[in-house]
Amino acid sequence: MIIKKRLATGALGLLTALACGLISPPAAMAGEPAPDSPKVELVLDVSGSMRARDVDGDTRMAAAKQAFNEVLDATPEEVRLGIRTLGANYPGKDRTAGCRDSERLYPVGQVDRTEAKAAVATLRPTGWTPIGLALRGASKDLSGGEGTRRIVLITDGEDSCGLPDPCDVARELAAQGTHLVVDTLGLTLDRKVREQLSCIAEATGGTYTAIQHRDQLSSRIKQLVRRSADTPVQAPTPVAGAAQCAKAPYLGSGLYSDRETFGEHRWYRMRVAPGQELRASASVAVDRAVDPDYGVLVRAVTPGGRELVRGSEAGSGRTDVISSGLRYPVADVDDDEDETARTVCLELSQSFSAPASVKRAPGLPVELAVDVVDNDDPPADVAAFGLGRGWVLLGVLTVGGLLVGLLWGWLARWRVTVWRSN
Amino acid sequence: MRALRTLGAALTLCAAAWLTAAAPAAADGKDGTDGGSGKEAPTEAGTNFRTATEIQPGQRATAAASTGDYLYWVFPAAAGQVPGVEAELKLPDTSSRHGGATWQLDVYDGLRRHQPCASGTPARRAAQQDRTVTVSCTLRQVRSWSERWANDPLQGAYYVRLTVVDLPAQDLGLPIDAEVEASVRDAGGAHADGGDVTPLNPVLRAGTTPGTDSGTDSEPTGDASSDSADSADDEGGDVPHAVAEPEDDWGSGWWSDRWVWTVAGAALAALAGVGGYTLTRGPRAPGRPPIGTGSDI
Numbered sequence: 022m023i024i025k026k027r028l029a030t031g032a033l034g035l036l037t038a039l040a041c042g043l044i045s046p047p048a049a050m051a052g053e054p055a056p057d058s059p060k061v062e063l064v065l066d067v068s069g070s071m072r073a074r075d076v077d078g079d080t081r082m083a084a085a086k087q088a089f090n091e092v093l094d095a096t097p098e099e100v101r102l103g104i105r106t107l108g109a110n111y112p113g114k115d116r117t118a119g120c121r122d123s124e125r126l127y128p129v130g131q132v133d134r135t136e137a138k139a140a141v142a143t144l145r146p147t148g149w150t151p152i153g154l155a156l157r158g159a160s161k162d163l164s165g166g167e168g169t170r171r172i173v174l175i176t177d178g179e180d181s182c183g184l185p186d187p188c189d190v191a192r193e194l195a196a197q198g199t200h201l202v203v204d205t206l207g208l209t210l211d212r213k214v215r216e217q218l219s220c221i222a223e224a225t226g227g228t229y230t231a232i233q234h235r236d237q238l239s240s241r242i243k244q245l246v247r248r249s250a251d252t253p254v255q256a257p258t259p260v261a262g263a264a265q266c267a268k269a270p271y272l273g274s275g276l277y278s279d280r281e282t283f284g285e286h287r288w289y290r291m292r293v294a295p296g297q298e299l300r301a302s303a304s305v306a307v308d309r310a311v312d313p314d315y316g317v318l319v320r321a322v323t324p325g326g327r328e329l330v331r332g333s334e335a336g337s338g339r340t341d342v343i344s345s346g347l348r349y350p351v352a353d354v355d356d357d358e359d360e361t362a363r364t365v366c367l368e369l370s371q372s373f374s375a376p377a378s379v380k381r382a383p384g385l386p387v388e389l390a391v392d393v394v395d396n397d398d399p400p401a402d403v404a405a406f407g408l409g410r411g412w413v414l415l416g417v418l419t420v421g422g423l424l425v426g427l428l429w430g431w432l433a434r435w436r437v438t439v440w441r442s443n
Numbered sequence: 444m445r446a447l448r449t450l451g452a453a454l455t456l457c458a459a460a461w462l463t464a465a466a467p468a469a470a471d472g473k474d475g476t477d478g479g480s481g482k483e484a485p486t487e488a489g490t491n492f493r494t495a496t497e498i499q500p501g502q503r504a505t506a507a508a509s510t511g512d513y514l515y516w517v518f519p520a521a522a523g524q525v526p527g528v529e530a531e532l533k534l535p536d537t538s539s540r541h542g543g544a545t546w547q548l549d550v551y552d553g554l555r556r557h558q559p560c561a562s563g564t565p566a567r568r569a570a571q572q573d574r575t576v577t578v579s580c581t582l583r584q585v586r587s588w589s590e591r592w593a594n595d596p597l598q599g600a601y602y603v604r605l606t607v608v609d610l611p612a613q614d615l616g617l618p619i620d621a622e623v624e625a626s627v628r629d630a631g632g633a634h635a636d637g638g639d640v641t642p643l644n645p646v647l648r649a650g651t652t653p654g655t656d657s658g659t660d661s662e663p664t665g666d667a668s669s670d671s672a673d674s675a676d677d678e679g680g681d682v683p684h685a686v687a688e689p690e691d692d693w694g695s696g697w698w699s700d701r702w703v704w705t706v707a708g709a710a711l712a713a714l715a716g717v718g719g720y721t722l723t724r725g726p727r728a729p730g731r732p733p734i735g736t737g738s739d740i
Contacts, residue, residue, distance in 0.1 A: 207616060219511065219615055226491060230509040231616030233539070241618075244507065248487065252494050255683070258650040273651030276493065289653075298641065302555035304492060330591050334557050339608045341513040342491065346554030348591050348640075388493070390555070390645050400588055400637025408701035410632055415708050422712030426719020434723060 057167035059249040060101045060129050062159045063089065063242070066176035068108035071146035071208075073177070077235045081177050081208045082146050088239035089141045093134050095243050097250045103129030103162050104137065107155040107176075108148035119149030120182035123158050150178045152217075153185040160194045160201060169256065170201045171227075171249040173242055177208035179217045187217060189380065192224040192308055196280060196383035200256040203227045204245050206238065224308045226341070226386070257388055262287030266324055266366035274392045280384035281305065286370045289389070292362040296353035296396045302332075302346030305371045306386040310379050316372040317343045321365050329365065335372075343371070350396045367391075488514035488605075488621065492555060493647065495602055497686050500526075500627045510535065510544070510617045514605045518625040519644075519686040522587035522598040522694030523635060525628045526550075527563065529579040530605050534569060535617035543570045544610035548578040553599035553643025553685065558582050566608065578605070584630045587694060588638025598693040599643030600685040601625075632700030642693045647683040 065085060076084040089104075096102050104127040111122040126144075127137050156172065163170045180187045194201050204227040205218035215231065222229040228245075232238045257276035263269040269288035281287050293299045303319045316335035322328050332345035351363055373385060401407065488506035489495035495515035498504045508514055520526040530548050534540070547566040550558045560580035569576035582596050589595035605621055 210613070212613070215612070215615060228490065228509055228512050229616045230618070237618060240507070241509075244487070248490075251487065255493075255648050257493075258652065260650070260653045271654035273653070275646060275648045275650030277650040277653070300554060300643070300645075302645070304555055306491075332554070332556060336557075339606075341606070344492070344551065344555035344557075346552075346556050348554065348643075350591060388491075389650075390492075391650070392646055394641040397588060397640040398638055402637050405587075405632075405635040405637050405699050405701055406697070407637070408635075408699070408705045409708065410701045410704040414704060415711055418708035418712040419715045422715035423719040425712075426716035426721075427723055428719075429716070430720040430723025433720075 058099045058101055059168045059171070059252065060103070060163045060166065061171045061173065061246050061249050062103040062105055062129055062162050063092070064105045064107065064155050064159050064172055064174045064176075065089070065126075065144070066108060066150055066152075066174075066178065066208075067106045067144050067146055068148055068150045068176075068178060068181070069112075069146050070150075070178050073209075076208065076232070076238070079235065080146075082144070084235045084238055085175060085208070086141055086144065087235060088242055090138055091239040092242045092246060093132060093137050093141075096132050096246055098131075100246060100250050101130050101168075102132045102137075102246070103127055103159075104141065105155060105159050105162060106144065107152065108150050109144055111148045113148075116149070116182070120151045120154065122148050123151055123155040125158065125162055129162050150176065150181040152176060152180040152187040152221075153182065153190040156187060156190050156194060156203065156221075157185075160197075160199070163201070164199070167256075169249055169252050170199060171245065172201065172203045173206065173245050174203060174218070174221065175206045175208065175238075175242070176218070177214070179211075179213045188220040188224055191221040192380075192383065195225040195308065195386070198259045198278070200278075201225060202249075205229045206232050206241060208232050208238075223341075226306060226308070260289070260389070262289050262369065264288065266290065266322065266368070269366060272367075272389070272391050275390075277389040277391070279387040279389065281369065281371065281387050282381055282384035283373055283375060285384065286368055287387070289367045289369070289391075291365050291367060291391060291393070293349070293351045293365055293393055294362040295351050295360060297393050298348055298350040298396050299365055300346070300348050300390075300392040300394060301367055302344060302390045303369050304342045304344030304388050305369075305373065306342045306388070307340055307373070308386055310375060312374045312376070313337050314372075315340075315343055315374075317345050318368075318370050318372075319345050319347055320368045321347055321349045322368055324364050324366060346390075353396060485516075488516060488623075491515060492551075492602055495685065498623070498625055500625045503622055503624045506621045506623075508619055508621060509615075510607055510610065510619055511615045512606065514621055514623075516603045516605075516623055516625070517600050517685050518603070519689045519693075520585050520596070520598065520601050520627050521689055521692065522585050523630050523699075524694065525581065525584045525630050526596070526601055527579065527581035527626045527628065528603050528623065529563075529577065529626070530603075530621060530623040531575055531577045532569075532605075532622075533575055533620040534573060535614070535619060537572050537574070539614075539617055540571055541611040541613045543568055544614060545569075545608050546576050546578055547606060547608045548580050549604040550580050550582060551602040551604065552596055553601070553645055555602070556594055558594075558596055558601070568609075584634050585694070587636055588640055597640055597643050600645060602685075632704070635699035635701055642688075644684045644686060644688075647685060 071082040072080055074080050106126050107123040109124055111119050126140050159172045191203050203221055203225040205222045207214050207218045210231055219229040230241050257278035260270055260277040260279050262279050266288045269290045271290045291299055305317050314337045318333045320328055320331045330347050330349050332347035334343055334345040336343055484502045485496045485504045487496055495517040498516050498518050500518055506514055532546055545566055545568045552558050561583045562581045563579035565578055565580045567576055567578050585596045585598055
């Protein structure tokens, strides 16, 4: 009897515990960050030139170390942070050896502050500046998972290795569809450094900052790390538009990314049921040097080739993106027969051009935001509910009322006269 | 009894586990909303349409950035309102700059269509010695409906982009501070118009896997219909949108002061009608039928 009771108690407890485990929030079970938590890698230049004493009277290296310590203290819990160095180990003159010198100092993951700080403290300004190589390495370090990826590159010199060109490397990494952003921080105001770093930033949709003061360095890195924690995880789904509508991919609702080279037209398809409205916006980003005048055209076309509606935009000068959009409501049908969704083709083209020296591949980054929503409700009258407003309205109504009253009165008198005379 | 007690203890433990687990999650959630639609003004700006920081009209949002960054914010505007944006930039030290620069404010609607500024100074050139520069843009009135071929502003999200468009190359990357404030002015009943559209408030979620054309025709149809059903359901659901719905709705409600004017007009017409009728009767003693006077004329 007692055993039975104990068994029952145990079973009940087990059940409760199980239920508890099942319904408890997922955060309780995961001691580590979720697989889609944002990843950031700090890439620090430890080349010989970092010895220069020009950041608030201190060496660039000392300023960077201090900034790293502050950043490590301020890193949000959900961010997985890693550190990579370039030019930290090989002090010699041999170019080949110097240009292979990039090392993962601290693996991307939840930060152990003491360990990471200790690793940073060992760094001494040493070797070459292989930026392209370091970017490739950092991209590998950040691979895997669904979260956003960000590289923060801190350097004081342009790439001293020539090949691979870091700007091309950045564009190539951004085109891999991993939604990688590279933010660059230059510790010197040198022209070449500025051009190279801003080119890297532009190629990935990142930012370039010129650092002159120590506090500026740490606050900017902190801001970038925080930004990657704030950025929504919803990265666009990669899609490849076709050269003609008949072969175009069907899009659902949401954000998509694609690439389109100069002079190319890309087609996509959507299904819109009667009583629904198609919404489509497209933006083409500028990730390289382009000519100063440009434009974008989005068209909604029937599979037969008839244009339904278009959105276009043109611009000139410095820009990060050019965008346009359209909406196409499909009228509701009365009978039940023709309720099948209609196919609408979307054509995207842009008129960007670039100097001959600029690489054509990969194409310019395209972002599509498409949605299908409830149909609009065209007004029966321009004014709300056909209501009137204003002194003219009041005057007209008053005079009209007066005239009707007079008429009615005379009519009544005339009728009375007729009745009496009869 | 004992079983009950065990159950109670287990439940208490369970609740404790829940509370401890939920507490940081709740705190996270709070942190998250503070940056977005909370009461405090945001201190960061987004870097593209997708990551634009949400601001409320009347909030003064700030952001620290570098010269050359593209700063994005997004705010809601309802039908019948006239949205406007004003931004003030604190420029880098005059000693570190090498010349004048042109700063520009662009406003895009929820379909990412560029919206013209009806008034304001959307682009302004700052001379080298200037410490601050102010740019502003006031849009046309937001309509509650428009033809699909038109570029009229419609209710929904409005994106603000602030950047430098022309500068000496040496000044790229220098630190700046930006302050931006969106405002919405009610256009009043004179501009109350009819019709309605679903607000241009883009969804922020990854697209569903694109369907291939190689499959049978029925498959994409199924996908599309389920998607559209989803999106119809999601209108008030959990799908993240660019902006939250304003407290006073998206406008295009039934009320406008046109009702007052129209009803007042009707009352005046009725009074005038009674007055006109009375006039034809001429002066007479109250309560007496106007028989005699009528027959004498």
